[in-house]
Amino acid sequence: MDMERFKKQIDFILEADKEKEIYRQTHLTGYIRPENDAEHAWHMAIMIYLLREYSNQEFDVAKAMMMALIHDIVEIDAGDTYAYDTAALETQAEREEQAAERIFGLLPRDQYEEMKALFYEFEAGESAEARFAKSMDNFQPLLLNDYNNGRDWREHDVCRTQVEKRQSRSQKGSEFIWKYTKDIIERNVKKGNIKEN
Secondary structure, three states, X not given: OOHHHHHHHHHHHXXXXXXXXXXXXXXXXXXXXXXXXXXXXXXXXXXXXXXXXXXXXXOOHHHHHHHHHHOOOOHHHHOOOOOOOHHHHHHHHHHHHHHHHHHHOOOOHHHHHHHHHHHHHHHHOOOHHHHHHHHHHHHHHHHHHHHOOOHHHHHOOOEHHHHHHHHHHHHHOOHHHHHHHHHHHHHHHHOOOOEOO
């Protein structure tokens, strides 16, 4: 047994626990408190498994679920970037790239390469797995916002074009989810939860 390898894996596992401390702008159902990154990733992974039949194409479900589970781990260093914060979005890629190097760098070399490749595949959004995982990354907070009567959208003064621009990327992974998303957006615009523009 390679104890040095095992120690590196344990170091990464303990570092990953810090993802539970990174709070997002989206609130849990019932608006109890903001969700954390680990909860968001777990929720996405469940959604990928349950909603896989709505993907535009066949994909490796386990791979997509793993992408979901690690996609925000870089926020341990980089912090959460709110979807509609244009200033923070400008530096997001650079901050997350540095974080990926440090955090995945805790692992043994082969797992470092594997996790980093999964992370960048998700970011690129080109593979079938990444496209569907990204759809769920968009859809999950939308569902929570809708369930909570749009309180997060209202709090941040979000308008239709912002939500549509972000959510429109979901159609690359699932035309069905995108159609359902448009109905949610329309309903929340009518209710005044999302500003018309």
